[in-house]
Amino acid sequence: xxxxxxxxxxxxxxxxxxxxxxxxxxxxxxxxxxxxxxxxxxxxxxxxxxxxxxxxxxxxxxxxxxxxxxxxxxxxxxxxxxxxxxxxxxxxxxxxxxxxxxxxxxxxxxxxxxxxxxxxxxxxxxxxxxxxxxxxxxxxxxxxxxxxxxxxxxxxxxxxxxxxxxxxxxxxxxxxxxxxxxxxxxxxxxxxxxxxxxxxxxxxxxxxxxxxxxxxxxxxxxxxxxxxxxxxxxxxxxxxxxxxxxxxxxxxxxxxxxxxxxxxxxxxxxxxxxxxxxxxxxxxxxxxxxxxxxxxxxxxxxxxxxxxxxxxxxxxxxxxxxxxxxxxxxxxxxxxxxxxxxxxxxxxxxxxxxxxxxxxxxxxxxxxxxxxxxxxxxxxxxxxxxxxxxxxxxxxxxxxxxxxxxxxxxxxxxxxxxxxxxxxxxxxxxxxxxxxxxxxxxxxxxxxxxxxxxxxxxxxxxxxxxxxxxxxxxxxxxxxxxxxxxxxxxxxxxxxxxxxxxxxxxxxxxxxxxxxxxxxxxxxxxxxxxxxxxxxxxxxxxxxxxxxxxxxxxxxxxxxxxxxxxxxxxxxxxxxxxxxxxxxxxxxxxxxxxxxxxxxxxxxxxxxxxxxxxxxxxxxxxxxxxxxxxxxxxxxxxxxxxxxxxxxxxxxxxxxxxxxxxxxxxxxxxxxxxxxxxxxxxxxxxxxxxxxxxxxxxxxxxxxxxxxxxxxxxxxxxxxxxxxxxxxxxxxxxxxxxxxxxxxxxxxxxxxxx
Numbered sequence: 001x002x003x004x005x006x007x008x009x010x011x012x013x014x015x016x017x018x019x020x021x022x023x024x025x026x027x028x029x030x031x032x033x034x035x036x037x038x039x040x041x042x043x044x045x046x047x048x049x050x051x052x053x054x055x056x057x058x059x060x061x062x063x064x065x066x067x068x069x070x071x072x073x074x075x076x077x078x079x080x081x082x083x084x085x086x087x088x089x090x091x092x093x094x095x096x097x098x099x100x101x102x103x104x105x106x107x108x109x110x111x112x113x114x115x116x117x118x119x120x121x122x123x124x125x126x127x128x129x130x131x132x133x134x135x136x137x138x139x140x141x142x143x144x145x146x147x148x149x150x151x152x153x154x155x156x157x158x159x160x161x162x163x164x165x166x167x168x169x170x171x172x173x174x175x176x177x178x179x180x181x182x183x184x185x186x187x188x189x190x191x192x193x194x195x196x197x198x199x200x201x202x203x204x205x206x207x208x209x210x211x212x213x214x215x216x217x218x219x220x221x222x223x224x225x226x227x228x229x230x231x232x233x234x235x236x237x238x239x240x241x242x243x244x245x246x247x248x249x250x251x252x253x254x255x256x257x258x259x260x261x262x263x264x265x266x267x268x269x270x271x272x273x274x275x276x277x278x279x280x281x282x283x284x285x286x287x288x289x290x291x292x293x294x295x296x297x298x299x300x301x302x303x304x305x306x307x308x309x310x311x312x313x314x315x316x317x318x319x320x321x322x323x324x325x326x327x328x329x330x331x332x333x334x335x336x337x338x339x340x341x342x343x344x345x346x347x348x349x350x351x352x353x354x355x356x357x358x359x360x361x362x363x364x365x366x367x368x369x370x371x372x373x374x375x376x377x378x379x380x381x382x383x384x385x386x387x388x389x390x391x392x393x394x395x396x397x398x399x400x401x402x403x404x405x406x407x408x409x410x411x412x413x414x415x416x417x418x419x420x421x422x423x424x425x426x427x428x429x430x431x432x433x434x435x436x437x438x439x440x441x442x443x444x445x446x447x448x449x450x451x452x453x454x455x456x457x458x459x460x461x462x463x464x465x466x467x468x469x470x471x472x473x474x475x476x477x478x479x480x481x482x483x484x485x486x487x488x489x490x491x492x493x494x495x496x497x498x499x500x501x502x503x504x505x506x507x508x509x510x511x512x513x514x515x516x517x518x519x520x521x522x523x524x525x526x527x528x529x530x531x532x533x534x535x536x537x538x539x540x541x542x543x544x545x546x547x548x549x550x551x552x553x554x555x556x557x558x559x560x561x562x563x564x565x566x567x568x569x570x571x572x573x574x575x576x577x578x579x580x581x582x583x584x585x586x587x588x589x590x591x592x593x594x595x596x597x598x599x600x601x602x603x604x605x606x607x608x609x610x611x612x613x614x615x616x617x618x619x620x621x622x623x624x625x626x627x628x629x630x631x632x633x634x635x636x637x638x639x640x641x642x643x644x645x646x647x648x649x650x651x652x653x654x655x656x657x658x659x660x661x662x663x664x665x666x667x668x669x670x671x672x673x674x675x676x677x678x679x680x681x682x683x684x685x686x687x688x689x690x691x692x693x694x695x696x697x698x699x700x701x702x703x704x705x706x707x708x709x710x711x712x713x714x715x716x717x718x719x720x721x722x723x724x725x726x727x728x729x730x731x732x733x734x735x736x737x738x739x740x741x742x743x744x745x746x747x748x749x750x751x752x753x754x
Contacts (some may be wrong), residue, residue, distance in 0.1 A: 006043055008719070009036035011703040015696035017632045020639050027688070030699065034688070037702075037721040041683075044720055045747050053538050053743035053750075058736065060466050060534045066116035068448040068462035070426040071095065074150050080116050086734030087129025090144060097122035113462050126153055126172070137726040138689075138733050142227030148286070149235045152181070152257075156227055161689040161728025163247070164188060164224030167240060169257065182255075184262050186242060188223045221245065230282050230289050237309040239268070239280055239289060247640040247691050249277045252291055254309060269293075269302060269313050274643040282306060284382060284430050285331035290316075292326075296524070296566075296647040299324045303355075316358045324348075325360060328383045330405075331430060337388065338366070339378045346559040348378040350390070350403075369408055376401075377558035382424050382435075387453050389424060389435045396491045396550065396557045398422060398529065400437070402453055413451050413458065417441035419476050419493055421531035422449075436461075440532035442495045443471035466534050473498055474540065475508040476530070481583040483552075483576060487564070490576045491556065493530050493548040494589075497540045514545040515753040516590035518581055522553035522573040523602035524648060525562035535742045542754055545589060551576035551606065567650050568660055574609040581610075581617045592678075593619050594753050598745075600624035601693060601729065608666030608701070611680065615673060618680040620752035622745055625686055625729055629697045630665040631658070640691050667701050670708055679709075681718040683748045685741075689728040699723070720748065 011033050019026040069078040075092040076099075082089075093101075101120050105112040133139035142156030142165040151173050156165035166185035226249040228241035236258060242251045252269040255262060271278050271293045279292045283306075291302040291313055300319035305311045316327060316336065325340035334355050339348045342360040349372040353359045359366040369388070380391040388403040398420055400413040415422070422439040425448070435451040448462040475496050480489035496514065498504065503512050517539060521528045528548050536546050550556040553565025553573040565573040581597070584590050597618050599607040604626020611621055627633070634652045637643050650657030662668050673679050682705070686698040702721040709717045722744065724731060732738045 006040055008706055009033055009040055010706075011699070014703045015700040017636050017639075019696055020636065020694065026696070031725075034695075034699070034721075034723045034725065038723060038725075041720045041722040044718060045683075045744060046751065049747040049750055050740070050743045053746050054740055056538045056541075057535065057739040057743060059468060060537055061735065061739070062465050062467060064116045065464070068113070068426075069098070070428060072146065072150055072428065077146070081735075085130050086736055087133055087139065087141075089125060089129065090127040091120075091123045091125055092150075093120050093123040114465065124172070127155060132157060133734070138728075140730075140733050143229050145229050145231060147231050147235045148233050152231075152235065154229060154231070154238060156225070156229060158227075161687060161726070161730070161733070162188070162224075162691050163227070163728060164243065164691075165227055167225060167229070169238070181257055184225070184255075186222050186224050222251065223247070226279075228278075228280050230280050232289070232309040233286060233307040234309055241278055241280060246274070246638065246643065248274060248644055249279065250274075252278060252280060252313075256309070268304075274637070275646050276300075277644055283329035284384070284427060285329040286430070287331060288329045290327060293319070294324075295644070297322055297324065299326065301325070301327050303327075317360055323360070326381070328381055329355075330383055332385060337369075337381060337383050339381055341559065345372050345374075346563070347372075347374055347376060348559070350378060350381065350388075369403060370410065374558075377555070379555070380424065382427060383430075384427075384433070384435070384453075385431050386433060387435075391422070391424065393527075393556065393558060398527075400435075400451070402435075402451075411456065415439065415458070417444055417476075417530075419478060419530035420444075421529035434459075442476045442493070442530055442532060443474050445469065445471075445532050445534075466532075466537075469534070469537065475504070477508060479583075481576075481580050483572070484579055485572070485575075488552070488557075488561075490552075490580060491550040492580055492583075493550070495536070495540065495546040495548075497543065499543070503543070510545070510589050513588060513591045513594055515543060515594045515596075516545040516547060516584060517596050517598055517749060517753075518547045518549060518577075518584065519598045519603070520549040520551045520573075520577045520580075520606050521599065521601075521603040522551040522565055522577070522606050524553075525555035525559065527555045528603075529556075535739075538746055539749065542750065544749075544754070547580070547584065547589075549577055549580040551580070553602075566648055568656070570649065570660070571664055573606055574613060574664065577606050577610045578614045578617065581614065585617065592617055596620045596622070596749050596753050597680075598622040598624065598749075599626070602627055604628060604693075604698075605630065605666065609664050609669075611682075612666060612669045612672050615676045615679045620681045620683070620749070622683045622748065623685070623698065623701075624745075625690055625693045625731075626666075626684065626698055626701070627693050628666040628701045631661045631668055632665075633694075633697065634661060639694070667697075667704060670704055673705075674708055674711055677714070679712070679715060679717050681752055683720045683722070683745065685722050685724075685731075685745075687724045687727045687729055687731060689726075692729040695723055 063083045066080040067078045069076040076095050077092045079088040079090050136159050138161050140158040144155045154169045158165050169182035171179040171181050222242040223245050224243045226241040226243050230239045237256050239254055241249045244250050250271045253265045254268050255265045269291050275295045276293045282289050289304045289306045293300045298319055298321055301316040302313035304313050323342050325338050328337040330337050335352045337352050339350050340360050341348055350370045351366045351368050353366040357365050375394055377393040382389045390401040392399050401410050403410050420441040422437045425438040427436050433453050437449055439449050440446045445466045446464040450459045450461050477494040479492045551573050552561055555562050595618050604623040607621050607623045608628040652658040652661050684698045684702050686695040688695050705719055731741050
């Protein structure tokens with residue numbers, strides 16, 4: 001090793017489960033080591049390449065942009081972002097003045113949708129994210145909520161990345177629009193005290209038992225505010241949700257602005273089962289506020305009259321283990337719209353029942369709206385006066401179905417791409433016959449569509465331009481890989497740029513191995529959808545084949561697809577991923593020396609386990625905030641969010657789950673790599689304030705890997721650990737800082753496979 005090549009840093013200790021109990025002391029002890037790892041990472045990842053990639057990524061950002069607007073009764077609402085802005089600025093304008101401005105611009109021939117206006121006569125600046133973030137190293141806006149009379153604005157701010165928010169309420173339509181009526185934050189109580197003892201590992205562990213005794217209480221404290229907020233229709237009352245010591249959202253409170261203190265806030269609901277968490281929302285009818293308490297396989301809803309803040313929550317249908325249901329409000333008939341898996345209908349049936357007599361089955365008074373078919377997985381529903389909009393999946397493809405309330409007839413919205421992603425957005429008028437959604441695909445930049453239901457016409461309202469991107473320059477293909485258990489075909493989405501050098505034919509046939517980035521997630525019934533990803537364009541431009549493996553454990557192919565990749569079926573996720581890599585190599589799309597894999601969070605678990613199963617398939621891997629210490633984390637219910645995960649991974653206090661989790665948990669199986677013929681080079685990323693996957697997990701993982709690599713005689717491995725010291729699970733918050741993180745990752749990829 002030359003004098004200019006630094007040695008890998010050495011950790012003062014290997015973080016274990018005990019260190020979660022002493023966060024301040026542990027963080028203080030590990031910070032110098034993490035900074036040394038960051039320096040080591042900087043040495044090995046080319047800064048020149050990072051700078052070039054950042055410049056390229058920034059070139060795909062339209063620096064000055066504004067949103068398509070939404071309407072309330074009095075104002076039109078929209079955001080703008082300027083050339084140098086990292087965050088959005090939120091505005092409103094009286095509708096008469098706003099539409100006059102649009103008309104005037106149209107008459108002058110200006111494409112106002114493509115060019116953000118500097119100023120619209122009569123507009124008001126409601127919130128400037130750049131000012132809120134000023135002097136802060138991290139900023140996230142958890143919500144922005146307007147009171148029904150449009151006179152008050154609430155928003156939630158997080159300045160650390162720990163996903164705990166401060167409530168701010170401001171008065172609008174006053175002489176001082178910046179007047180703050182309410183500001184409320186719950187501080188997360190310190191779990192350990194500073195001391196001046198040395199930082200030896202044994203003393204850190206000794207403190208754990210004392211501090212656990214001090215914090216042991218049957219009624220946990222409120223430890224912060226979750227990003228859940230709703231206004232009552234009285235314009236003076238709002239509802240919010242607090243988290244417990246494990247960051248589980250579990251209590252719903254009501255606060256009246258007429259009160260001088262939050263000490264008198266009324267506790268409306270508390271979820272005592274620590275495998276359930278709580279959320280709140282308001283139905284489009286604006287007549288109901290609902291509380292959802294849910295685990296990964298069971299739900300229960302309560303409703304309150306949004307017009308009467310004195311009404312206590314009323315249960316809709318009591319929970320039954322394994323039964324899920326979700327609700328909306330059919331205002332005109334005073335009924336609940338419900339989609340549920342009751343009766344073994346795994347992909348959910350659509351029914352309705354009277355608000356006065358809620359039910360999930362026809363024998364109890366429910367009426368079926370759509371005949372159940374296992375081929376259609378209902379993910380979301382939204383009720384308007386004349387129709388119901390459904391977001392569903394069929395054949396692994398997202399689709400939008402429209403149900404006519406008059407006769408329950410249905411039709412499907414026709415979209416321009418076969419591989420696509422969309423979600424309902426800014427629908428706030430129950431009486432409207434237009435459905436608004438945000439749409440994209442691998443070759444279609446984000447687009448606001450409004451679907452004219454009576455005329456069955458898809459109207460383009462706003463296309464968010466990506467400078468220099470031309471969708472027709474790229475191929476998008478779907479392939480299928482037979483799973484090794486023979487039970488299913490695993491979908492793959494392939495995205496790559498057209499070429500003229502013979503490596504790819506005109507019809508998209510790959511004739512020689514290509515540098516490849518293979519990614520997957522595979523958990524929580526979350527789908528790794530085919531949306532537009534401007535961040536991968538620098539790789540595509542360099543000839544990289546980008547592949548999404550839609551492995552089991554996600555929701556792409558329905559609820560059974562999810563069930564087949566969780567609990568005692570979890571290994572299917574990892575085997576699916578390995579099988580897709582083998583398929584790509586066997587079919588000549590790539591080879592081991594050209595294949596890099598990427599996964600984040602639970603997708604990082606997919607990477608870590610696949611690394612242990614088949615290290616010979618990959619030249620390199622990126623594990624981004626990876627969940628790699630599954631057994632140890634799930635064994636400790638005091639670690640944030642652990643109890644909520646029991647129905648996803650299993651409770652290791654039960655022997656069958658302990659043995660099963662131990663058999664795949666990445667950190668518990670690293671020994672298999674010691675004598676492996678080949679082990680990929682690795683980039684591991686974490687966030688110091690991450691509340692979902694503690695930075696201690698990737699830190700311990702890398703520390704153990706370094707020990708293992710020191711024993712390997714036949715290969716010298718590169719292992720890079722990079723910790724964002726100022727952010728959480730989602731990484732950097734500003735749009736330019738986020739691009740720098742992608743530039744860092746892609747510089748690693750380029751060094752490995754290009």
